[in-house]
Amino acid sequence: MTVRNPRLAIEIDRQKPLPIYQQICERFRTAIAAGHLRPGDRVPALRGLATQLNTARGTVELAYTILVDEGYLQMRGAAGTFVSPSLSASQMQAVAAGGRRNAPDVSSLKDAVGEKETYTTPNVSTARQPVIAVALSGEPRPLQPGLPALDAFPRKIWSRIVSRRARGGERALLAYPDPAGYLPLRQHIATYLGLSRGVTCLPHQVFITSGYRATLELVLRSLASPGDRMWFEDPGYLLARNFLAETGMQLVPVPVDEEGIDVERGIEREREARFALVTPSHQSPLGYTLSLARRMALLNWAEAGSRWIIEDDYDSEFRYLGRPLPALKSLDRQDRVLYCGTFSKVMFPGLRLAYTVVPERAVERVGRVACSMNAGAPTLFQSALADFIEQGHFARHVKRMRALYGQRRLLIAQALKQAFGERLTVELPPGGIQFAVHFAEAAHGPVDDVAVASRARDAGLAVLPLSNWYAHGRIRDTPRGLVMGFANITDTKEADRLARTLRACLDG
Structure with a gap:
């Protein structure tokens, strides 16, 4: 099979405020949209493109990583990097059309029509609603979804900034x-x-x-x-x-x-x-x-x-x-x-x-x-x-938290696997501060994750039943599991304790 290796002219403008790696990404997206690069085409090697652009190899590598994550490129080890073969003709046309059409469409919205099946109310019974209300409000609880690391927030810096603003006497701060x-x-x-x-x-x-x-x-x-x-x-x-x-x-x-x-x-x-x-x-x-x-x-x-x-x-x-x-x-x-x-x-x-x-x-x-x-x-x-x-405090805080959360999510994942064994599937997503885990079906049928979450609430935990997040949460085929946060788990000892407590809630 012959692999096309088209000549690709990429230019960057160092006067632009847009970072170089983002400029590289834009050049590749444009080339794919215009058809200059097609699915299966080999793209320049990292070192070669870095030399051509007179920039660091890490900058090009960062751009390629983003393009791979977005689905545009595919890395094949020693064979090189290629335009993703999974980009179909219709997707290529969609990308190209998106690049061509820049004038906004100012037409009004069309009214919704049809008699298709819709749902106007959530499928959550009033008996189960308190699990949600208690878990997500008031005093923070362990494993609460969506809760960042309160122990790692730079309170002193924040308090100093707020105090300085409050003491500044700006009248606008007191107005509507x-x-x-x-x-x-x-x-x-x-x-x-x-x-x-x-x-x-x-x-x-x-x-x-x-x-x-x-x-x-x-x-x-x-x-x-x-x-x-x-x-x-x-x-x-x-x-x-x-x-x-x-x-x-x-x-x-x-x-x-x-x-x-x-x-x-x-x-x-x-x-x-x-x-x-x-x-x-x-x-x-x-x-x-x-x-x-x-x-x-x-x-x-x-x-x-x-x-x-x-x-x-x-x-x-x-x-x-x-x-x-x-x-x-x-x-x-x-x-x-x-x-x-x-x-x-x-x-x-x-x-x-x-x-x-x-x-x-x-x-x-x-x-x-x-x-x-x-x-x-x-x-x-x-x-x-x-x-x-x-x-600059915001950027530094995000960078620190990204590293911290990467460690803390592994702590709870390892603890859950040890405590539950094959009765729980833990697949960590590549991002976020919470994740969902799935129960294996028991001998008597699906696990009642609502009951497990209720017992966990009584034990002081704030996990949520996964089935509640589905429109038809109580039919037999609905996945059963728990949604939990991990950002506030400070060490291995705490992770193990929480996992054991949660395991005890599984069987009542």
């Missing part, structure tokens, strides 16, 4: 906050997202909210109509599902597998849905990453019907295999993605600060709704966070 958010913080977020997540946006597109629920409320009040249908990952983030059901959204559960949300199944179930809510970087709760093929398919679906995609990028800063992946929003050429982030996972949840990046065409509408809600977050904490970022 700007409904869109504190401008310097919006500027810092826009810069941060461009560098770390590949999201190109301007500060006026960034809206600060008081948490993810407030973000969803702002988006839906701005863009949704009563009875709109929304694709929702199955399993999917339980608290978001509960809130969306309360708003009257018609939820359409779409299955999730190892490649993330199954777009084809979503189209089969409800092609004309107006929204899709997804967690592409670290699927909640299973931890999968949305594949490149499905990212393109999801974007094409949204573009074809002038639909909206809500990207929940809740803990993408923490990835333990390679660098954090670019966001789905970074591939969005038609401005159909609303990107949502939060500081609850990277800082601490009591801060109550989150944000959303709004497509240009929706900025005016969202701005009007934000003003009518008049629910801006406290300016004191916003300004302190802006200082925290500007002074």
Whole structure:
């Protein structure tokens, strides 16, 4: 078999603020989109390209690693690096189309139609609801999902910054906050997202909210109509599902597998849905990453019907295999993605600060709704966070936590395997601060994970039953397991103790 080895001219501009490794990534994506590189083509070797560009080999290696993670390239050891053969003709066309179409489509949203199966209420009984409510609020408990390492947060630095701001006497800190958010913080977020997540946006597109629920409320009040249908990952983030059901959204559960949300199944179930809510970087709760093929398919679906995609990028800063992946929003050429982030996972949840990046065409509408809600977050904490970022503390904190969490997740994984043996499957995802584990089926049938979680709650733990995250949580074939956090496990001794306590809850 003959392998094409096309000559590829890559140029970088050292005057641009965009890092060189990101420029390399962009050049490869453009070449693939234009057809200059085709599936199976060999690309330049790391050392050769580094010499050609007069840059460090590590810079090229970082770019190649990102492109491999995104699904564009495939490394084959000594044989070299190739454009991924799994890129089909339709995916190549989608990538090319995304690169060609830069003018925004200002057409209005189509109304949702059809009589497909939808779900307006979560499948969680009132008897099981307290497990969720107690586990995620109030005093933190061991193994609580979504809780960052409170013991490792730089409290002294944060307290000093907040105190300095409070003593500064700025009158603006005492007045009603700007409904869109504190401008310097919006500027810092826009810069941060461009560098770390590949999201190109301007500060006026960034809206600060008081948490993810407030973000969803702002988006839906701005863009949704009563009875709109929304694709929702199955399993999917339980608290978001509960809130969306309360708003009257018609939820359409779409299955999730190892490649993330199954777009084809979503189209089969409800092609004309107006929204899709997804967690592409670290699927909640299973931890999968949305594949490149499905990212393109999801974007094409949204573009074809002038639909909206809500990207929940809740803990993408923490990835333990390679660098954090670019966001789905970074591939969005038609401005159909609303990107949502939060500081609850990277800082601490009591801060109550989150944000959303709004497509240009929706900025005016969202701005009007934000003003009518008049629910801006406290300016004191916003300004302190802006200082925290500007002074470099945020970047250093993320770097430290990434290393710390990488160690702590291994502690609990090893402890669980030792305590449960074959009765529990532990597959650690490549990122995040929580993960799901699965029970092996017992001789008498599926394990009642709701009962196990309830007993664990009584024992002082905050694990959640995995079956509750599914739309049909109590049918026999629904996977049974637990969702748990690991960020606050400090040492091997604590991990072993928690695993033994959890094991005791399995059999009552």
